[in-house]
Amino acid sequence: MAYLKLDHVKKIYNNKVEAVKSFDLEINQGEFVAFLGPSGCGKTTTLRMIAGLEKVTKGDIILEGKSMIDLEPKDRNISMIFQSYAVWPHMSVFDNVAYALKLQKKSKEEISEIVHHVAKIYDIEQYLDRYPSQLSGGQRQRVAVARAIAVKPKLFLMDEPLSNLDAKLRVSMRTDLKRIHQDLGTTSIFVTHDQSEALSLADRIVVMNHGVIEQIGTPKEIYHESETMFIAKFIGSPPANFFTVKVELKDDKLYLVHPSFKFEYKGALKETLVQKYVDQEVVLSVRPENFTVNKKGVLKTNAQIIEPQGSHVIINVDINGEDVKIVTDQFDIETGDEIKLGFTDRIAFYDPKTEHRIK
């Protein structure tokens, strides 16, 4: 049985905005799940419905076998933190962390013990007497997380908790969050529109778009087996490159034909393409690292803009009027150089009508 189950959950706001269409998800105890999607796709709405801050229009939310939709937020045993620092400025760090424990009517000794314990985990022990205004952004966010975790919630919900931090701090906080999750094992949902955050943190990612789930999968599945063109473009930095190619069959050989290149395809999807797409167009999707450069290529082009990234280089080329980005570790290529591109067998295909992956 799933620990948390969202069963056809729907949210229509009273202004008729259908923010979440039919959300179906099962989460296991101890899992770290990320909701990922562009602005306005319904991530916060879904999280707020789980927390009880927003009423469910239709469907059910079930935690440990019991429906929660009629429970008050305070009776759900769920902690949530928000994008803006959810710490109270007029309380010391100690009182911030202790607040919910006091509401639970725990004894003074017990509260002190728990506060010191979580403060140690989150490395804020030396700041317990300070006020939030005397802390850095990262420290404040650690206080917010410590306060949420202190009550040992059944679910820990985080809505873009790192988005106020600078780039370097975000990366280090995300490692901290992952380490702490590994230690404590609190079932957690993390909302973000930053794909690299979702990929690096989550056991599983729920990709959302316009109030619907596009795909649920491990970071590996979401990246390497993106179910839709939307995901192939949304995930990855830089994202996948698309080429519309015609599928041609000649003497049992399958060719992919584009205005700028043509090559014989012998990969795993040959049979499917032969059966369903001969003489039709499909979308060839190539992640930037899945080009081969100057190794028996099928396409000649010129390196237009080169962006060194330290560990690798991004080369921008123009293919038939489209800007294409290639990731390579060939550091010697210079602007204007002629390069020969090929494809690894990691390429994917999408049906141009449904925009779904061809399998």
Ligand SMILES: Nc1ncnc2c1ncn2[C@@H]1O[C@H](COP(=O)(O)OP(=O)(O)OP(=O)(O)O)[C@@H](O)[C@H]1O
């Ligand atoms: N209280 C509300 N009343 C009416 N419509 C709302 C309300 N809150 C959100 N919406 C609408 O519902 C949709 C989903 O909003 P939501 O806040 O869930 O998006 P999100 O995925 O969290 O976006 P972001 O990444 O920008 O935070 C949006 O179209 C938004 O305008």
Ligand SMILES: [Mg+2]
């Ligand atoms: Mg939001």
